[in-house]
Amino acid sequence: MPTPPSSSVQAARKAVADRLREIRRDAGLTAKEVARRAGWYPSKASRLENAVTPPSDADIRAWCAACGADDVAVDLIAASRSAATMYVEWRRVQRTGLRRLQESFIPLFERTRVFRIYCSNVIPGVLQTHAYATALMSAITDFHGTPNDVAEAVEARLARSHVVREGNHRFALLVEESVLRHRVGDAETMAGQLGYLLSVTAYPSVSLGVIPFSASRRMWMIETFSVYDEDMAQVELLTAQVKLTAQVNVTAPTEIAQYLKAFGEFADLAVYGAKARALITSAVDALG
Known part of the structure; x- marks a missing residue:
């Protein structure tokens, strides 16, 4: 059935x-x-x-x-x-697993000029290391019981992330401080992932903000979402099989505007530059 x-x-x-x-x-x-x-x-x-x-x-x-x-x-x-x-x-992921889904995002990534990404649960996909992505996708595959093609899916995810280093793209990335502290994989995996975050802050195309625990919240934490230019938003939910099947695609102009407004609120709460790097370094130190 x-x-x-x-x-x-x-x-x-x-x-x-x-x-x-x-x-x-x-x-x-x-x-x-x-x-x-x-x-x-x-x-x-x-x-x-x-x-x-x-x-x-x-x-x-x-x-x-x-x-x-x-x-x-x-x-x-x-x-x-x-x-x-x-x-x-x-239907696609039920038949084929993660790899083809990851590959399906490549045209969207290549044509988008401005990425606005807010993550409340995991490191943004475009910044994930091989080890972190493998640990995350393995856990998701096990949970959802979909075909296991994790190795191929990870390679596809990393391949699509070339847009961070190439082309005329800009990335505004926001993460909650808790994302830096939640372990995906072992301590070595997290240390490597956090170290990579420190290095990407030097990329001219990347603005990485961290929303600290101490922020005086005017905007509550919500589900992870991405806005591609101002044409589409994607919202990630567990019951939409987050990062497995499609995220919920939002294309209604009034709804996209709400996500852009929320992103602006989160951006005001975040710290950047040396302050963001200090929070990342603190998370590395906490790994022991």
Whole structure:
């Protein structure tokens, strides 16, 4: 029997369907009336708002037009496309494991000019060492029970990270201080990873900020996310099989704006330069 989609895929599809229902109710219409205005059989409206049938872009535009809510169609279409992408990536990793997923990010990485990455749980992927990435991906593979191609996936991850050293890219990277202290792998693995972080602070394309434990929080810790230019955000959740299947892709302009705002808040809390290096060095010393 095929494994069912992850709960995040189902939740994303249901969120789109629930939003369609809200739009209809706000317009004071029945599902049958929406179907009539859109030129559909009555059953189609019911299938769409109960997440039985995923809506096409044209379906969403027709629904919003029937309800006099054309202004929300763009964001809703983006959310629907994100749900569809999550499902495709989930199926891919169930069949093939991590390597092809890692390789699938290469075109995105190469065309992005400005990376904004906030990590609350692990070292950013573009800065991971071979040993750290191996330990992390091994743990994730074991947890999710997906095909074990860790060695190939690590090589693919490191290959895509060449953008840090080559090309016209800029990286604004923020990590919580706790990320420096959480051990992934053994002490030697962490020491090597933290040492590499110290070295990349000298790269002209990289701005690395650390949010210290002592920061007076105006912004609470949230899930790890990345924003690519201002075109797409990716959010990493356990139930989306973080770093295994696709992260949740956010393409709705209003939602991307929220992640950019959150990144700005985190950036204000972080320390940089000598202060950031001091926190990294302290984490190395704590390894004993």
